[in-house]
Amino acid sequence: MSATATTTEAKPEMITFTEAFSRALHDAMEMDPTVIMLGEDIADEEGGGIFKVTKGLSTKFGGERVRTTPISEQAIVGAAIGASLAGMRPVAEIMLMNFITVPMDQIVNHAAKLRFMSGGQTHVPITIRTRTGAGAGTGGQHSDMLEAWFAHVAGMKVVTPSTPADAYGLLLGCIFDNDPCLFIEDQLTRTQTGPAPVKGEIIKLGKAHIAREGTDVSIVGYGRPIRDAMALAEKLTGEGISVEVVDLRTVSPMDTETVIKSVAKTGRAVVVHEAPRSFGCGAEIVARIQEALYGQLKAPVLRVASRDVTVPFSRVLEAEYLYKGADIEAAVRRTLDTGSRK
Amino acid sequence: MSTPTFTPQVLLEVWRKARQINLIDEKFRGLLRSGRLAAVYYSPRGQEILAAAMGVHLQPTDYLVTTYRGIHDQLAKGIPLKPLFAEYYAKATGACKGKGGPMHITHPETGVMVTTGIVGSGLPIANGLAWASQLKKDGRVTLVTFGDGASNIGAFHEALNMAGLWKLPVIFLCQNNLYGESSKYEKCTSVDHIGERAASYKMPGVTVDGNDAEAMWRASADAVARARAGEGPTLIEAKTFRFMGHYFGDPGAYIPKEEYEAHLAKDPMPKTRAAVLASGIATEADLEKYDAEVNAKIEEALQFAADSPFPDVGEIDIDVYGAAA
Ligand SMILES: Cc1ncc(C[n+]2csc(CCOP(=O)(O)OP(=O)(O)O)c2C)c(N)n1
Ligand SMILES: [Mg+2]
Numbered sequence: 001m002s003a004t005a006t007t008t009e010a011k012p013e014m015i016t017f018t019e020a021f022s023r024a025l026h027d028a029m030e031m032d033p034t035v036i037m038l039g040e041d042i043a044d045e046e047g048g049g050i051f052k053v054t055k056g057l058s059t060k061f062g063g064e065r066v067r068t069t070p071i072s073e074q075a076i077v078g079a080a081i082g083a084s085l086a087g088m089r090p091v092a093e094i095m096l097m098n099f100i101t102v103p104m105d106q107i108v109n110h111a112a113k114l115r116f117m118s119g120g121q122t123h124v125p126i127t128i129r130t131r132t133g134a135g136a137g138t139g140g141q142h143s144d145m146l147e148a149w150f151a152h153v154a155g156m157k158v159v160t161p162s163t164p165a166d167a168y169g170l171l172l173g174c175i176f177d178n179d180p181c182l183f184i185e186d187q188l189t190r191t192q193t194g195p196a197p198v199k200g201e202i203i204k205l206g207k208a209h210i211a212r213e214g215t216d217v218s219i220v221g222y223g224r225p226i227r228d229a230m231a232l233a234e235k236l237t238g239e240g241i242s243v244e245v246v247d248l249r250t251v252s253p254m255d256t257e258t259v260i261k262s263v264a265k266t267g268r269a270v271v272v273h274e275a276p277r278s279f280g281c282g283a284e285i286v287a288r289i290q291e292a293l294y295g296q297l298k299a300p301v302l303r304v305a306s307r308d309v310t311v312p313f314s315r316v317l318e319a320e321y322l323y324k325g326a327d328i329e330a331a332v333r334r335t336l337d338t339g340s341r342k
Numbered sequence: 343m344s345t346p347t348f349t350p351q352v353l354l355e356v357w358r359k360a361r362q363i364n365l366i367d368e369k370f371r372g373l374l375r376s377g378r379l380a381a382v383y384y385s386p387r388g389q390e391i392l393a394a395a396m397g398v399h400l401q402p403t404d405y406l407v408t409t410y411r412g413i414h415d416q417l418a419k420g421i422p423l424k425p426l427f428a429e430y431y432a433k434a435t436g437a438c439k440g441k442g443g444p445m446h447i448t449h450p451e452t453g454v455m456v457t458t459g460i461v462g463s464g465l466p467i468a469n470g471l472a473w474a475s476q477l478k479k480d481g482r483v484t485l486v487t488f489g490d491g492a493s494n495i496g497a498f499h500e501a502l503n504m505a506g507l508w509k510l511p512v513i514f515l516c517q518n519n520l521y522g523e524s525s526k527y528e529k530c531t532s533v534d535h536i537g538e539r540a541a542s543y544k545m546p547g548v549t550v551d552g553n554d555a556e557a558m559w560r561a562s563a564d565a566v567a568r569a570r571a572g573e574g575p576t577l578i579e580a581k582t583f584r585f586m587g588h589y590f591g592d593p594g595a596y597i598p599k600e601e602y603e604a605h606l607a608k609d610p611m612p613k614t615r616a617a618v619l620a621s622g623i624a625t626e627a628d629l630e631k632y633d634a635e636v637n638a639k640i641e642e643a644l645q646f647a648a649d650s651p652f653p654d655v656g657e658i659d660i661d662v663y664g665a666a667a
Binding site: 137320 | 526
């Protein structure tokens with residue numbers, strides 16, 4: 001279970017996203033006795049969560065610290081907030097992101113705002129883990145990416161990883177951050193693998209990551225589309241196109257500096273997310289780029305996103321709804337065809 | 343309120359409705375197992391009788407609000423097979439044109455108004471349907487069904503309070519199958535019986551063996567009569583059990599074997615079938631004939647679903663908004 005790769009020749013241990021989430025939760029509980037967990041079905045008696053992320057934790061750390069709750073999302077988030085005010089670091093699981101609509105009051109009116117409204121006397125170091133993503137045929141109430149809602153609320157931090165190692169480091173980053181964090185897990189890539197993280201290595205929030213360096217165009221995004229962008233960047237090297245991939249990691253508060261630095265270098269940007277296009281986080285990213293780089297851009301900044309409709313059930317329609325890797329490629333080519341490539 | 347008698351004819355009627363649900367559920371599970379159907383499926387196996395015993399009291403014009411585990415409720419309400427099956431098959435001829443899917447079946451013609459995938463969300467909506475009936479004096483009742491787990495959601499308590507206060511013609515049918523996903527009832531619920539919760543909301547709370555056709559039929563008769571008479575809502579807690587786990591493919595490791603077997607020994611389907619035969623209202627041959635009839639209808643509807651086209655890609659932009667007013 002522990003990371004072993006120490007010699008240069010040794011193949012890195014590969015782990016899935018699910019394993020990365022589990023390890024982060026485990027290690028956080030081991031590191032800090034104030035880390036506690038609550039959510040539906042999360043204890044071992046219930047199988048350790050429907051996605052098995054919390055498996056083993058209640059057995060190892062006890063049912064007091066890892067509690068299965070009733071199906072009561074308001075009570076779950078509220079209890080996390082209350083416990084955090086009293087010095088704990090609760091990690092609340094909201095099984096799927098669509099169910100987070102139920103405790104919105106607790107999140108928006110309380111978790112996000114108590115620090116400010118109390119004049120800094122109290123704060124809410126909670127992590128809300130949730131999971132979502134279209135493409136699995138789960139339809140209109142089990143697939144939404146709602147990150148923009150939370151990014152729009154001052155005081156909330158919104159985080160989503162694009163590799164298992166990031167998943168580990170960023171989840172630890174959320175748990176040990178002193179503000180309320182929403183940590184979004186993608187349900188489609190959960191069995192995909194990547195090199196294992198180093199145990200205990202926290203990735204600090206608020207910093208974007210240059211996932212791949214390039215010179216012709218920057219692809220800026222977060223989560224699952226970063227994986228598409230990385231594959232595309234690899235593919236385009238064959239054509240002599242050099243793509244830089246900027247993974248925000250923390251969607252909000254956004255690391256504007258890293259994004260601007262990248263686009264200032266390439267002069268071209270394609271912004272991508274899975275959520276529907278309109279009023280999504282992409283619009284914010286584009287706005288920041290043009291505010292900073294007006295006059296230096298070689299082409300209009302393009303957005304790739306899913307369609308502005310409810311996620312449909314029928315696979316035929318769901319595929320039409322969802323952004324595609326090919327859309328990112330088309331956008332990249334369009335920006336490159338605009339203006340002169342130096 | 344004088345409850346009508348539970349005649350052998352009524353028993354047979356309940357059985358027939360339940361058996362149709364049962365045969366369809368078996369068929370679907372077979373299709374899922376063989377990969378010929380690909381959909382998330384929440385089997386109602388074990389909960390057929392309670393749905394049927396309620397369903398026989400309802401008119402097509404009455405309203406139903408149900409959940410992802412709702413196929414038994416929808417069938418008991420009288421939804422036709424073809425649009426239902428075609429929706430499972432994600433086809434253009436489906437009840438919702440393939441856009442909603444099994445978790446969101448809607449068929450207003452038979453009163454199936456909302457199927458939700460969000461636990462507890464149906465109850466407040468049911469109140470609204472019932473309120474409209476109260477305003478329009480149309481004599482309809484609204485049935486909303488949900489699980490034991492749903493009774494721990496805030497929306498349950500808000501809805502019951504409002505319904506009790508406004509004397510709405512609504513029936514809250516809690517199907518207590520003793521588990522919510524993999525969590526046991528006792529671990530998540532503060533009361534021994536969900537029926538007790540009605541006391542806080544000024545309505546009768548009836549806890550009944552949902553797997554007992556007669557008891558469930560009586561409880562339903564009373565609740566429907568009360569709602570139709572404008573006397574207000576009822577909470578029915580129907581005790582039952584789900585034999586196929588939470589979703590199709592759920593290994594159900596969280597259910598102790600002895601517990602499962604004890605419930606299996608009380609499986610309401612064979613029990614009710616035996617009661618029908620014992621009543622003398624039908625013979626073995628009659629029941630077999632009925633099965634054959636239902637199976638033929640199932641095959642016909644499946645063929646229809648299989649032969650139907652997938653929705654046109656352009657359908658994605660339709661139904662987002664209505665025509666400009
Ligand atoms: C608000 C909300 N929280 C969580 C879920 C995930 N979920 C789906 S079904 C279910 C269990 C529901 O149990 P119960 O109400 O007893 O109904 P049953 O499935 O047993 O029929 C859960 C937790 C959800 N759909 N909606
Ligand atoms: Mg249940």
